[in-house]
Amino acid sequence: MTPMAFSxxxxxxxxxxxxxxxxxxxxxxxxxxxxxRLIDAGAEVDCLDDLSSGSLDNIRPLTARxxxxxxxxxxxxxxxxxxxxxxxxxxxxxxGPASPADCLGCRLAALDAAGPGTRNALAVAERDGARFLLxxxxxVYGDPAxxxxxxxxxxxxxxxxxRSAHDEGKRFAEALTTACATVRGTDAGIVxxxxxxxxxxRADGRQALPTFIRQALTGAPLTVxxxxxxxxxxxxxxxxxxxVLRVAASRAVRPVNIGGDDEVTVEExxxxxxxxxxxxxxxxxxxxxxxxxxxxxxxxxxARELYGWAPAVPWEEGFKRTxxxxxxxxxxxxxxxxxxxx
Numbered sequence: 001m002t003p004m005a006f007s008x009x010x011x012x013x014x015x016x017x018x019x020x021x022x023x024x025x026x027x028x029x030x031x032x033x034x035x036x037r038l039i040d041a042g043a044e045v046d047c048l049d050d051l052s053s054g055s056l057d058n059i060r061p062l063t064a065r066x067x068x069x070x071x072x073x074x075x076x077x078x079x080x081x082x083x084x085x086x087x088x089x090x091x092x093x094x095x096g097p098a099s100p101a102d103c104l105g106c107r108l109a110a111l112d113a114a115g116p117g118t119r120n121a122l123a124v125a126e127r128d129g130a131r132f133l134l135x136x137x138x139x140v141y142g143d144p145a146x147x148x149x150x151x152x153x154x155x156x157x158x159x160x161x162x163r164s165a166h167d168e169g170k171r172f173a174e175a176l177t178t179a180c181a182t183v184r185g186t187d188a189g190i191v192x193x194x195x196x197x198x199x200x201x202r203a204d205g206r207q208a209l210p211t212f213i214r215q216a217l218t219g220a221p222l223t224v225x226x227x228x229x230x231x232x233x234x235x236x237x238x239x240x241x242x243x244v245l246r247v248a249a250s251r252a253v254r255p256v257n258i259g260g261d262d263e264v265t266v267e268e269x270x271x272x273x274x275x276x277x278x279x280x281x282x283x284x285x286x287x288x289x290x291x292x293x294x295x296x297x298x299x300x301x302x303a304r305e306l307y308g309w310a311p312a313v314p315w316e317e318g319f320k321r322t323x324x325x326x327x328x329x330x331x332x333x334x335x336x337x338x339x340x341x342x
Contacts, residue, residue: 027054114169194259198237228267235260
């Protein structure tokens with residue numbers, strides 16, 4: 001395939017000195033890392049989260065930092081924009097369940113975060129003239145025929161399947177964000193995030209890597225769906241945060257893929273964990289689940305050429321940091337996996 005033809009968007013030479021940011025879903029895995037990076041950069045941060053899937057443990061070290069404020073609210077609730085006094089110059093909308101598996105028990109709440117939640121976050125950004133960035137996901141591509149996935153891929157999504165609340169919710173949120181940018185001139189952008197890993201991931205059985213780490217550290221079998229041949233592309237959280245903030249610093253409206261080059265099978269992820277932990281664990285194969293994509297890897301040409309972004313943390317270093325965090329702090333949300341987002 002030839003590279004996509006995008007309109008020229010200037011490469012940001014330096015990151016804006018954001019004074020005050022709103023991060024919805026800020027107590028989640030990725031949201032908490034964004035809050036931390038923004039605080040480190042000197043911004044004041046309002047972290048909004050209803051704690052339905054986020055955790056106070058993720059942001060506890062930030063609560064003593066000057067300029068950080070935690071707001072326990074549902075971004076999709078009526079009147080939420082009025083309670084967020086601002087003014088903000090950056091709004092990062094990362095609220096909502098992190099994966100299709102997370103949505104299975106809260107499908108309506110997931111759609112609320114994508115619909116009314118996105119509308120409310122956009123309203124705050126429009127009110128304050130802030131840059132708005134939507135956290136979308138690789139799941140908008142569904143199980144596409146094209147590989148790797150480029151931003152002009154329309155995808156193949158089942159609108160009524162078990163993954164639909166997450167997948168279609170993200171697609172609607174993208175449509176709403178694009179409509180506001182087109183009709184109202186909202187300074188809004190979209191990042192499509194692929195498989196991200198690192199410290200603070202929940203090891204509750206819904207994502208492969210943290211579940212494998214928890215199992216390996218306890219000597220339990222590492223449970224692999226099917227034959228483990230399905231692939232995922234991993235990117236360490238620090239790299240993803242850097243990509244998100246580079247897109248936020250631009251005025252891009254088009255979706256931008258942010259994800260790793262390390263396309264690897266689920267079986268290989270498990271074997272890497274066993275090797276790095278020195279665990280006696282073995283692999284245990286289980287019947288595979290339908291609806292998940294067989295292969296997943298982003299085409300990040302757009303992010304590389306326009307923003308100079310590329311993953312920098314090697315997988316072995318990223319795995320070691322993640323394993324060390326789980327070994328030191330335990331595995332939040334640990335349970336025997338029943339539904340695993342592979």
